[in-house]
Amino acid sequence: MERKVGRSLGLLLVVLLTVTSFLTGCGQSSGDPDEPAVKELVIAFDRDAEILDTIKTSWFSDGLIYIHDRLISRDYEFNYRPGLAESWETSEDGLVWTFKLKEGVKFHDGTPLKASDVKFTIESIIDPEVASPSASDLAAIEKVVVKDDLTFDIVLKHPFPNLLFILSNTACGIVSEEAYKKYGDEYGVKYVVGTGPYVFKEWIKGDKLVLEKNPDYNWGPDWMENNGKPIIDRIVMRVIPEESTRRMELEAGNVHILRNVPASFVEELAGNEDIEMIRGDATKLCYLAYACDKEPFTDVRVRRAINHAINKDEIVNYLLRGVGQPAYGYLPPALKSEYYDGSKTDSYGYDVEKAKALLKEAGYENGLQLTLSAENTSEFKKLAEVLQSQLKEVGIETTIQLYDSSSYTDMLKEGKQELFIRLYSWPNADILDYFLLSSQFPYPNHSRWLDEKTDELIKKAAGSATWEERAAGYHEVQKYLIEQAVWAPIYIPDSVLAVRKEVKNFKFHPWIPQYNDGFDLGVE
Amino acid sequence: MLRYLIKKLLFMIPIIIGSTIIIFLILHLSPGDPVNMIVGPNVTPEVYENISRSLGLDKPLTTQYFIFLGKLLRGDLGQSILQKRPVLDIVLERFPRTLTIGVFSLLLSFSIAIPMGIIAAVKRKTAADYMSMSFSLVGISMPTFWFGLLLLYFFAYKFRIFPLSGYETWKHYVLPVITVGLTDAAVTARMMRSSMLEVIRQDYIRTARAKGVKEIIVITKHALKNAVLPVITLLGMRIGWIFAGSAVIETVFSIPGIGRLMVDAIFSRDYPIVQGSMLILVISITLGNMLADILYALVDPRIKY
Numbered sequence: 001m002e003r004k005v006g007r008s009l010g011l012l013l014v015v016l017l018t019v020t021s022f023l024t025g026c027g028q029s030s031g032d033p034d035e036p037a038v039k040e041l042v043i044a045f046d047r048d049a050e051i052l053d054t055i056k057t058s059w060f061s062d063g064l065i066y067i068h069d070r071l072i073s074r075d076y077e078f079n080y081r082p083g084l085a086e087s088w089e090t091s092e093d094g095l096v097w098t099f100k101l102k103e104g105v106k107f108h109d110g111t112p113l114k115a116s117d118v119k120f121t122i123e124s125i126i127d128p129e130v131a132s133p134s135a136s137d138l139a140a141i142e143k144v145v146v147k148d149d150l151t152f153d154i155v156l157k158h159p160f161p162n163l164l165f166i167l168s169n170t171a172c173g174i175v176s177e178e179a180y181k182k183y184g185d186e187y188g189v190k191y192v193v194g195t196g197p198y199v200f201k202e203w204i205k206g207d208k209l210v211l212e213k214n215p216d217y218n219w220g221p222d223w224m225e226n227n228g229k230p231i232i233d234r235i236v237m238r239v240i241p242e243e244s245t246r247r248m249e250l251e252a253g254n255v256h257i258l259r260n261v262p263a264s265f266v267e268e269l270a271g272n273e274d275i276e277m278i279r280g281d282a283t284k285l286c287y288l289a290y291a292c293d294k295e296p297f298t299d300v301r302v303r304r305a306i307n308h309a310i311n312k313d314e315i316v317n318y319l320l321r322g323v324g325q326p327a328y329g330y331l332p333p334a335l336k337s338e339y340y341d342g343s344k345t346d347s348y349g350y351d352v353e354k355a356k357a358l359l360k361e362a363g364y365e366n367g368l369q370l371t372l373s374a375e376n377t378s379e380f381k382k383l384a385e386v387l388q389s390q391l392k393e394v395g396i397e398t399t400i401q402l403y404d405s406s407s408y409t410d411m412l413k414e415g416k417q418e419l420f421i422r423l424y425s426w427p428n429a430d431i432l433d434y435f436l437l438s439s440q441f442p443y444p445n446h447s448r449w450l451d452e453k454t455d456e457l458i459k460k461a462a463g464s465a466t467w468e469e470r471a472a473g474y475h476e477v478q479k480y481l482i483e484q485a486v487w488a489p490i491y492i493p494d495s496v497l498a499v500r501k502e503v504k505n506f507k508f509h510p511w512i513p514q515y516n517d518g519f520d521l522g523v524e
Numbered sequence: 525m526l527r528y529l530i531k532k533l534l535f536m537i538p539i540i541i542g543s544t545i546i547i548f549l550i551l552h553l554s555p556g557d558p559v560n561m562i563v564g565p566n567v568t569p570e571v572y573e574n575i576s577r578s579l580g581l582d583k584p585l586t587t588q589y590f591i592f593l594g595k596l597l598r599g600d601l602g603q604s605i606l607q608k609r610p611v612l613d614i615v616l617e618r619f620p621r622t623l624t625i626g627v628f629s630l631l632l633s634f635s636i637a638i639p640m641g642i643i644a645a646v647k648r649k650t651a652a653d654y655m656s657m658s659f660s661l662v663g664i665s666m667p668t669f670w671f672g673l674l675l676l677y678f679f680a681y682k683f684r685i686f687p688l689s690g691y692e693t694w695k696h697y698v699l700p701v702i703t704v705g706l707t708d709a710a711v712t713a714r715m716m717r718s719s720m721l722e723v724i725r726q727d728y729i730r731t732a733r734a735k736g737v738k739e740i741i742v743i744t745k746h747a748l749k750n751a752v753l754p755v756i757t758l759l760g761m762r763i764g765w766i767f768a769g770s771a772v773i774e775t776v777f778s779i780p781g782i783g784r785l786m787v788d789a790i791f792s793r794d795y796p797i798v799q800g801s802m803l804i805l806v807i808s809i810t811l812g813n814m815l816a817d818i819l820y821a822l823v824d825p826r827i828k829y
Contacts, residue, residue, distance in 0.1 A: 050606040050792060056562070131563040131571045185608045205607065206618075206780030206788070207691075240689050240778045244673050248681045249688050406556030406793050 039521040040234045041503070044246045044255040048206050048239045053188025055124050058133035060170045062259070063209045063237055066515060067108075068173025068194035071099060071118065072164050073221040076509055078336060078427070080164040081223050084113065084174060084195065094159035094465050101150040105219045107176040108199045115152035119144040120177035122154070134171035136434070159463050161470045165428045195219070197230045197516040209237040217516075225505075226518035235515060250275065256503050256521070261496040263323040274501050280508045281334035282495035283427040285327055288387060288488040290419050293448040297418075301362040303485035306419075307348035308355035309394040310387065316491050319382055323496060327489035330478050331429055334492075334510055337471045338429040340478035347482055347489070355394040367395035373411065374421040376402035383421060383490075391419075412446040420446070427511045429474040433458050436486065449486050525821065532817065536810050543806045544596070544799065548589050551795050558605045558793040579605060592799065601803070602796035604789075611800035615782060619804055621691050622781035625700050625773060626766045626808075630759070632705030633712055638755065640709070641716020645724065645751075646743055656713060663710020668769055672703040672776040689778035700777045704766055715758055720751040749823055756819050763812030767805050 049061035054068060073083035085099040105113040122144050125132045140160035145153040154163065166172060179193035187193075192200040197220065198211035213230040220227030238255065240246040247265055249255040251272060261269070261277070269275050288310065290297040297303055312326035329343025359365065372388060374380040384400045391398055398419060403411055411417060424431055434440060437458055438450045457480055461473025481487070499506050504520040559576050576582045580591060595602060601611035640660075644653040679699060680688040690696050723729065724747050732742045770783030782801050789797035821827050 047788075050561075051608065128568055128571050129574070131567050131575060133563060135567075189608060204780070205614075206784060207778075238689075238778075239780075241775045241784070242669075242673075242778065245676060245689050245776060245778055248676060252681055252684070252688055254688060404556075404791055406561070406791060407554070409560060410555040410557065 038234060039232045040236060041232045041257070041515065041519075041521055042236045042238060042255045043257045043259065044238050044240045044249060045259065046239070046241055046243065046246070048209075051188040052192045052200070052203060052209075054171050054173045054175065055121070055130065055132050055134075056188065061209060061237070063198075063200070063211055063235075064170050064173055064192075064194075065196075066198035066211055066235065067192050067196045067200050068170075068175065069105075069196050069219070070168050070170075070172050070174065072168040073223070074168045074511060075221075075223045076507065078334075078510060080168060081221055083168065083221055084118075084219070085167075094161075095156045097154045097156070097163060098147075099152055099154065101152075102219050103150065105195050106216060107179065107195050108193050108214065109176065109179055111176060111178055112149075113174065113176075113195055114149045115146040116149075117174055117177045118152055119146050120180070121172065121174050124180075125171065132171075134169075137166050137169070137171065137430075159465055161464055161467050162428065162430055162462065165430075198235055201234075206239055208239065211235045211237075220516060224514065224517045226516060230516045231518065231520045232515065250498055250500065253500065253502075256500045257506075258498040261498045263319075263321045263493075263496075265498070266323050266496055267321065269498055276499050276501065276506075278497045278499055278506070278508050279323070279494045280510055281325075281332065282425070282493055283332045283334050283511060284423060284425040284493055284495075285330070285332050286383070286421070286423040286490045286493065287327065288419060288490060289417075289422055289447040289486075290488075291415065291417050291446075291448045292486060293450060294418065296362065296364060296368060299362045300485060301358045302364065302368075303488075304348055305355040305358035305362070305394060306391070306396070307485050307488045308351045308358065309391050309396065310488055310490060311350045311390055312490055313350070314390075315383065315386055319386060320491060320493060324491050324493040327492045328482075329489060330432060330481050330487065331474075332492045335427065335429065337467070338474050340475040340482075342475075342479060343482065346479060348485065352393050359395060364395070367397060369397050370399075370418045371401050372398040372419040372421070373401045373403060373408070373417055375405055375408050380421050380423075387419075387421070409443075413443040415442050415448065417446065422446075429471075429477075430462065432474070432477055432481070433462060436481070447486060451484070453480065454484075454486075528821075529814070529818075532814050536807070539810055540803070540806055541593075544593065544803065545589070547799055547802045548585075548592065551793075551798055552585055552588070556793045558795060561606060561792050561794075596803075601800035604797050605794045606792055607794070607797075611796045614785065614797060615800045615804050618780055618782045618785050621779050622767065622770045622774070622783060623808070624697055625704060625770065625779070625781070626763065628697065628701040629704035629708060629766060630762060632701055633708035633762070634755075634759075636705070637709040637712035638716055638752065640713045641755075642720055642743060642748065642751075644713070644717040645720035648721065653717075657717070660710040660713045663707050664714075666707065668703060668707050669772045669776050671707060672700065672773060675699045675703055676776070691777075691779045691781075696777070696779070700773050700779065703776075704769070704773055708762060708766065712755060712758060712762070716751065716755050719754045720747060723747045723751040726750075753820065753824055756816050756823065759819070760809075760813035760816035764809040767809060 043062070045062070049057060049059055051057050052061055052064060054060070054064055070083045071085040073081050075081050084101055084105060086102045088097055088099045090097050101113060101115060101118070107113060122138065122141060124130050125134050126138050126141055140156050140158060140163070142155045142157045145155060147153060156163070173194055176193040179191065180187050183191045197214050197217045199214050201210040201212045203209045212234050213232065215229055217229045218227070240249060243262055246255065246258055247269070250258050253274070266277060270277055288306065290303065290306065292298065316322065316324050316326050328347035329340055331339050333339045372384055374384040381402060388398045388400060412420070435444055435447070436449050436454055437445065438455050441450055442448060454477070457473070457477045461470055461477055464470035464473050497508070502522045504522055505518050507514070507517060558579065559572060559581065562575060563572065573582065580588060592602065601615065603609065604611055604614060607614065640656045644656040647653050676688060676699060680686045686699050687696050729742060729747055732746050770781055771787045774781040774784040782804065786798060786801045789801070
């Protein structure tokens, strides 16, 4: 019997080994790492995209930036410059924009770019049946009229100076109509076809996205140092969910670039000579919001008291470890012309006594009992705890409630929130339309701000004839929002990239990293 | 034996149905909505309805469940809402990686834990016992992800013996297997020790010793076969535990396995993927338990099925 047992166990082992080695498909190696001539840039991310289809996603993989070109590009100073559109002009009433496409642009499948592809891309996004997450950004567009292969009109429902911004976003990457229709449900999973400097090669979901350079590329924006074919042959975007693993991969030299480096790593990585930390202003804003249509937040004195209660410097210095700046207004200063310069002087400084006095005036001298909701990430959890203790000092007791992101959205849609933490990431003043117009109620207007004057000011600004008038209009909006204390702005995190020294000529771009702009990789 | 196996296999059916009901209910009753993950916030109610209808989410929960069950019987796990691919393909692509870690870490765990438990029991209250039990205590108390990170730091980052992340070669699997195997061995070793201690106090062991049988034979031949039985029972449970913990291991070592697939799908409310991967896990855990039962019968001649 013993021998039988031994044999059976042995047999079992052999079977298990064979099965697993067969199943794991041993030897499925990828690429040719030994070939020295290939310049392969590896970038690590914490999460993967769900689908690589610009029309159908709201989570854009960086890969989509390189696979597609956009009609308009944005230079390092945030100016709108030609992209696939060589030139454009606006009709006198501002309702018709005529664009002329660059000649000789080809999709990765070899077909030429035509005005009809632009029409297809834009009209798919605004088609209610498609239900694109980007539809609201393009809501001002009525239709696209193709005039000839390279010329088309964008016809607007009302003047919309922000059109150039919208067209420069990743969501408006021009897709090939032919390929999109041909591949159907496999588009964005197995096939992605654009005109960009890099060609989609392979995507293993949850693992990596591989892009290869487009050897025909010679239509990059003029302002780029390199507007021809890329110098780097291949870009591999790896998904490494654990941040410590990402960091070790970077330090070991297997990853060249990390985006969104956590504040805790900034000091530690700064000591590594092989790695350069590149910091710039992010177009993000973290703020404490509240349901403005509910007691006690209907009272502007309470809203102001909350603003006074928050010690932003403490949060920036200790929680962010200095990798960020306090926020005073409703937009990040990196937006330059759109940012209201008086934000800081108009805003509410940290003042416990004043906060207490305001609460007393509003009839809450005995304090308040509120819930403070946040998404369950380590960043927001810590922030919630700090805010809890800061609010306590002025007599506002809070209970913290944490949610996963999907439940958080649901909770906000149902309007169960009292105090809640939000962070937005967006490089344009129209984010205020998105969050604060009463037509956006109850979601995404989750601060439940129903105010005629705000609607009026925003609509006036958004419908201005020129960019300058629009910017001035948005300054008015921001000034009014600060006065009304609709949110309590907290901080603007720095955008931090960790770049290995092998990467040459890397330039910081405030919104989109441009890996085609003359970036090189020293191969040793 | 064959009859027993068939009986066991048939028994899997109610288990699977029961677990699908539970998974289904938990998923659909928790807040969050897959349609919202697809469309923008300014979606019109009609479009929302259309998408909801196309995904079959507008039907009553019971109907949805029976549709799911009906498809399941035809071997169709449905289509991923966000990835737009058949769930079975996605799951089968990833499951082997999770299975590899699971199988090899169990083998490692048992090959360490059984000898260690025996030595600790036989040499009770000696240095060997204290050492192995403190190893076990450390193993039980240490969080797996932290242990994994420590191994990564030393063996992949400092000494560059193994790769830091990925899954392409066998080398990528060494550290995850050690991480799971050693932490698992800690639990099994304690079990082995206490079971062995009980057995060596039995009369028949005393008889064997009195007969003059060599100590090594007494332990390996007489005692072990009885002492190992509870450990085999444990095997069935450990399989479940290892699969349940796979999400953590796969995150630390960047392996796109079924654990991470499931966690990501839970966050994005991709119901078909969650259901599909849970189902595969339930089946493998049940099969694992069956394997334990078979081993049981092989080791213990008193058990007849």
